[in-house]
Amino acid sequence: MPRLLASDDLLAQLADLPDWRLEDDRLVRAVERPDFAAGLALVVAVGEEAEAMNHHPDVDLRSTRVRFALWTHVANGVTQYDVELAHRIDDLL
Structure with a gap:
């Protein structure tokens, strides 16, 4: 598993993810796109x-x-998998 x-590790990694925030033990980001499509x-x-990544x-x-x-x-919380996926989402943006 x-x-x-x-906490210290997560805060250090969030420095590289400035558009993400911790909310209810989750990494969260919201973005606006030009339209629904x-x-x-x-x-x-x-x-x-x-x-x-599965x-x-x-x-x-x-x-x-x-x-x-x-x-x-x-794991009921944030792991390295979540940090990696956040970086991949940022790369797509």
């Missing part, structure tokens, strides 16, 4: 990355706004 990141395309692209985010798509929440269910 993946291990939870210690662009938001949906982003969700599909993130889904492909998530499948490749690590799946919670996604909420509402009109032009996409919200990602990352946490490792089996």
Whole structure:
């Protein structure tokens, strides 16, 4: 099972993810896209990355706004998998 990141480790890694925040023991980021189709395309692209990692985010798509929440269910918190997926999402943006 993946291990939870210690608070200090997580805060240090968040320095490289300035658009992400901790919310309810999850890494969270919301982005605006120009239209619904662009938001949906982003969700599909993130889904492909998530499948490749076998690590799946919670996604909420509402009109032009996409919200990602990352946490490792089996560890009940944020692990290195979540940090890696956050970086991959940032790369897609």
